[in-house]
Amino acid sequence: MSQVQRMSRLMVKTLRDDPADAETLSHKLLVRAGYVRRTSAGIWSWLPLGKKVLDNISRVVREEMDAIGAQEVLLPALLPREPYEASGRWEEYGDLLFRLKDRKGADYLLGPTHEEIFTQVVKDQCTSYKDLPVMLYQIQTKYRDEARPRSGVLRGREFQMKDSYSFDTTDEGLVESYALHRAAYQKIFARLGLDFRIVSAVSGAMGGSASEEFLAPAAAGEDTFVDCPACDYAANTEAVTFAATVPAAVEPGPVEELDTPDTPTIETLAAHLGVPASATLKNLLVKIDGEITAVGVPGDREVDLGKLGEHLAPAVVELVTAEDFEDRPELVRGYVGPQGLKIRYIADPRIALGTAWITGANKPGTHARNVVCGRDFEVDDYLDVVVVEEGDPCPACGTGLKLDRAIEIGHIFQLGRKYADTFQLDVLGQQGKPVRVTMGSYGIGVSRAVAALAEQSADEQGLCWPREIAPADVHVVAAGKALQTELALDVSEQLSAAGLRVLVDERPGVSPGVKFTDAELIGVPKILVAGRRSAEGVVELKDRRTGEREELTVAEAISRLTA
Amino acid sequence: MSQVQRMSRLMVKTLRDDPADAETLSHKLLVRAGYVRRTSAGIWSWLPLGKKVLDNISRVVREEMDAIGAQEVLLPALLPREPYEASGRWEEYGDLLFRLKDRKGADYLLGPTHEEIFTQVVKDQCTSYKDLPVMLYQIQTKYRDEARPRSGVLRGREFQMKDSYSFDTTDEGLVESYALHRAAYQKIFARLGLDFRIVSAVSGAMGGSASEEFLAPAAAGEDTFVDCPACDYAANTEAVTFAATVPAAVEPGPVEELDTPDTPTIETLAAHLGVPASATLKNLLVKIDGEITAVGVPGDREVDLGKLGEHLAPAVVELVTAEDFEDRPELVRGYVGPQGLKIRYIADPRIALGTAWITGANKPGTHARNVVCGRDFEVDDYLDVVVVEEGDPCPACGTGLKLDRAIEIGHIFQLGRKYADTFQLDVLGQQGKPVRVTMGSYGIGVSRAVAALAEQSADEQGLCWPREIAPADVHVVAAGKALQTELALDVSEQLSAAGLRVLVDERPGVSPGVKFTDAELIGVPKILVAGRRSAEGVVELKDRRTGEREELTVAEAISRLTA
Structure with a gap:
């Protein structure tokens, strides 16, 4: 059903220069390639190419959440004060929370995360142990009034997030729901083509006990984590716990x-x-x-x-x-x-x-x-309160640790009964008595994942997406005049008919050089060029990542791409 | 790839009684059938069944918008004051606008509609007549602080809307973009199974000239429109223009x-x-x-x-x-x-x-x-200022008009150059001189369409969705014990393998009567019952709308449903 997308009709304006305020690679490239546009500090508009990437990531997330039996819902972003007052977070969030009043003067907030509201929904919908376990998720716009929004969509004040919540009657059930999410997250990030590590984390303002972060190593990352080169230990630096050192062997003298x-x-x-x-x-x-x-x-x-x-x-x-x-x-x-x-x-x-x-x-x-x-x-x-340093001994095996920067792309929490206690979320247990519910909370930064992917996969020429996430499967370039354009459009139609998502650059009056530069910048994984040998029906197929090129007949190129 | 959805695992709690605050049929049924849940006044949570219906409507809207060449984007909901100050709407919207300040005291609003921001995006992205025409759309959460939010999702304060905007260099181009949208809206509402009328409208706070509304006749509607039984004249009552009556023939005496x-x-x-x-x-x-x-x-x-x-x-x-x-x-x-x-x-x-x-x-x-x-x-x-009444003469043919209530499900505007003037949106024209751009603005209330569909299609037993919009294609009921449950699950798997979306009610310990009532309430168009004759492999297939039932073998039922 995919239509051929023509560059001449696509709203995309590429830029040769980096935006003045951009520090990170992803920020520079996503703006230069026309994926996003800044509307206000930390608040971004997703243009057609960016929206496609966002949708592709959301689709992967949805498929894997559905596969573990999580049910999709959509809760509001504009939320009443009362439940957040009850949990204490109306105050705790401080300036991070966007607060507002409605026409009657009632207090509202823009949701930064939804534990309170999901707890209320489940209290309303589930009354018996038979209704549990239940896992709910949404892909939704979230709000945090960051003090220093920066790095483009990496840390915005309005952003897209997948948040999910599990509800169980037993601790074992929570451990299982947590494990299901952990496995789903591994699949999701692998499908997105992200290099990632799972590290121990501290639970922070969320409350609760066990928690792990999914980190995508990247120079632009705002998190630092330690990584043991010898064993599989990895942790957020804030969560590293060192063993106490042995007492000195000698008996010291008096003070x-x-x-x-x-x-x-x-x-x-x-x-x-x-x-x-x-x-x-x-x-x-x-x-x-x-x-x-x-x-x-x-x-x-x-x-x-x-x-x-x-x-x-x-x-x-x-x-x-x-x-x-x-x-x-x-x-x-x-x-x-x-x-x-x-x-x-x-x-x-x-x-x-x-x-x-x-x-x-x-x-x-x-x-x-x-x-x-x-x-x-x-x-x-x-208490573990020292700044972790490169070479500190691994708490698991003693080897000198490595320190790396990373982007937090996911976070999973075993919340326990904190919110269930606040809202008295009980269900009727198997023995006929009320049982307090235990919860997990799990998040993926969907818009942030776009930036993380850009950071990890881009090169000096521009963006370079994994195929499943790219805005198209193939970018066809008409490098010449009428003959090349005709061939490019013809190949595009054939590829589209074979089920591929095709972007074709048939802009009249635009030089092949500009088209090549734009194709590299936009970062579709395969570039097919109708150029010099178009009259013979020979095209060039280029791999955006490796730069490898080969001349093929149209039929060969199509069979290669649809393989 | 559709999975069989089991009622025992679906978060849906049906209610036998109408919610106390519900006045309209759609409000009552959407709550009773577990599609939506109120979070705050005019602010709703979409539960799993409701989310599916919302997604189905969004999919139809997307397909038809893509088909006319509109490009999907996603702009922020949290917007800076300045562009709305420039257009005058920061003030004009009055109490309808949710306003807030960020941590630095800067003014923001929650977007009620996005003419200003789209104009800015296009000013940034399009510089030449070659970049136009362009049509952009988004399906996004919108905010209006209604004085009396009511009727459930029919008039919420946070709601889902498809808004699109066209940008042309000529008046003829605008007329064409408007016509494309008008035709796409007709297709969309027809596919949604809505009974609708297109009526002349007044442009109101939007500014601009020509404008039409898409109205879905329904008793719960908040709009009144006139309809001529003799010709095709129809208009919002506020837009009816009567011809002046002829002067009295007799010469009156002095005062x-x-x-x-x-x-x-x-x-x-x-x-x-x-x-x-x-x-x-x-x-x-x-x-x-x-x-x-x-x-x-x-x-x-x-x-x-x-x-x-x-x-x-x-x-x-x-x-x-x-x-x-x-x-x-x-x-x-x-x-x-x-x-x-x-x-x-x-x-x-x-x-x-x-x-x-x-x-x-x-x-x-x-x-x-x-x-x-x-x-x-x-x-x-x-000025036409009288309240239109039933029987007033049709402005087109003179026949007595009918008055009907309806839900506004879409609105299309030829805005002209109002916003382009405000933001000096010019592109370089074919003659090398700047040309001021002319705009159209087009909206569909996506969450409201759920309510409109519910209003038009429901009956006393409950909701009754058209197949394309329903949360499933078929609702399989296990009306009995182990034998019936086994058959129901088996048929469900076969139907799912054939590509159908299946909801199966296999809840243990729930009586067939309760299951039947829930199936009628939830409103999936076909209900397949594994009951009395399950041992023979005979099931009952019921049409939710007509109530027609027939006994069929499993094979017959499957071939009937997949036909």
Whole structure:
């Protein structure tokens, strides 16, 4: 049923230059090739070619979601405040949420994700254990008021997402629904031709327990993940959990004070004493819901405030200010040590029981050595809070980890009963008693997947789509005048009749050079050129990715393409 | 590739009772049959069955839009204020527009229709006459903050719409693009199985010249249209234009004052004088952008304020208040006549030159007769402002008109250059000079079409979809125990293998009676029952619409259904 799409009639205006505001490859190419157009900051219009790619991705997602028995629905994007108030997310989302009022002054929001509304739908539609398990999904427009929308459609404020939700009566059921989604996601991303890794993740604002991310490695990615070259361990850097190191074998001596003037930083201290930074203990002061707390890490490591925030959520973590020091004279800026301090002490697992450190002596210009964990100070909570670094030991096998940037293309969560508790989602159990439902939540960034695919597959000439996702199967170029155009249109009709999606460049008055450049930029996987040897019925078939070309008769070319 | 859909796994909960707030048939049935669920006032969730119907309608719309060469795009729903400020609609839409601010305080709106944004896209993408004509469309979520959202998905605040826009360099081109859309809409609505009429419409807030509406006659409709039983004239009541009536043949005498105490209304006056109301002239006072104006109509007719507003848009029309009368003592409430009044006078064409009337004498308790139009008073503007009534003469042939209620399912406009002027949308013309582009705008209410179809096709038992739109081709019912269930599943697999979309009701522990009732309610066009004679391999095939049933062998039933 596919019609031949003529370039002369397609609304596509290619650009030779990168848009001024574009930083990432996908942003540049999707704009230059006429796939998308910016309407407002982080808000994009999908032009005809872009819409086809978006639809192709959606189709793959739908097929695999249907295959695991998930049912498609369409919930609203404009949502009432009340359910999000009940779950706490009306507040928690902060500035990320677009909020508005209707003509009567009632509060609404534009949905960033739909756990609350799906929970209400299922509460309304399912009353018995016989109605479960149920998996529901939608492909829908979502909204997040990002502080810095950037990278084109990679991080928009309005974007397309597939979100699905599973509802089970038992924990085992949730594990099964989660596994079904995990397998479906693997199939989806493989069909999309994406290179991806599944990594452990932290659940963040979603709540819930187990969660994994699907990451597409790409330089433009905003996520960093660790990857073990020796085993199959991979994790979002925020989710890496290191084992505590073994206590030092030697018995350290008593605490000794050191005169260390003008050494308020680890660098100045290590230089002054001539010791490695790793021998020192760094203590960062933060406020957790307003309570001043010290966070101890080895001197050669940094505190990952994002990780700390994830561990402590929904508590709010802030850095201390100069005023906080003024209010608490016992805290000596630059010379804080955990020994004798009357505040909560959180430490990295490397600050293990029995390890000895050089740290602040809580006196100006003074440090102390032989300060032993467990003997001279106590740790209230061990948390993984250091910034992961290249070469850190793999938590699974000890090999030095690799750090890579990636785009988050999917995220799956075992939510558990958080939302079911909020909305009292119970069904009648097999024993005749109400059973609280347990949920999973699963997302794929559909518009983001377009950018991820572009990032991973493009080259210097332009975009380069896998066939299933490309806006056409073949791009036919009429490289010449009437004869070439006639042959190009004739071949196009034959290919279309054979079921292929054909884009033909028959623009009059456009040079072959411009047509070739546009074909490379647009990135349809096969390019068929009716050129020099058209009179003989010989065309050139080019593979967009490899650049391989061969001259074939029309019949050969058609049989090659339809094979 | 269709999978058999099992009722036991489908999220559908049918209800025996109508929802309390439902007034229209489609609202009641779509909720009772589990197609949609209310999330907030005028904001609906589409459940699995509803989503299928919505998709089926969208598919038909897409196919016919593609067939006329329109290109599908997807523009944002969250839109910046500036282009709507430029077109004047940021203000004109009033409370109908959902407005919001982002985290930086910038103004946004939720798109009610996209003329502004499409104009900008085309200005960006098309630069030469060679790039035109172009027709673009999207199927997208739209937002209007209706004062009284009601009738379920018939008039929602968030809804699905197909909107398209044509761009041409010449007026003839616009006429052609309009004709293409008109023909495509006829095909679409015919394929949807809708009974519809094309009627003349007023362009309203859209601006522009020619416009027609596609109306689906239905008792639940919010539009009224006139229909000539003798010729093919049909129009929205607001767009009916009557010819002026001929002047009275007799020469009336001079104006005479009549003592008519306590007759401030036409009813009291006509009764007091013993004349028909049609002999009197009724003068309604309104304010047009604040200026007091009288509107004259025959005493037996009503002023259609909507029609008046449409004629005078964008001027604002209001009724006068008691304070206005206090400020203007020359206006005697209940006794106003056009003779000698120093205000603008708008009249219905029936108040023709030379016609004589009984009307107010501008003195309390006093009327005048033999007040002749053109002799005793002047009409500043003739406008069609009376409420059209059943039996009014057809403007085309004079036959008495019929009045019917209908649902507006489509609207097509020749917009002209209104938006192109606002955004200076020019392309380089064939002569090398800039040419201003002319536009058309075309809409189909996709979610509303679901309700319109439900209204027109449902009966007392429930919904009753045309096959192309139905959520399945056949609804197989296992009316019995293991034997019937086995047969039902087996037949379902065979039908599915033959390419049919099958819904099978194999719910254990649900009585045949409940299954039959649900099947009638859900409204799939064919119902196949594995019942009493299952052991013999005999099933019953029922037509949902006609109720006709016949007993057939499984093989006969399958060949009947796949024919």
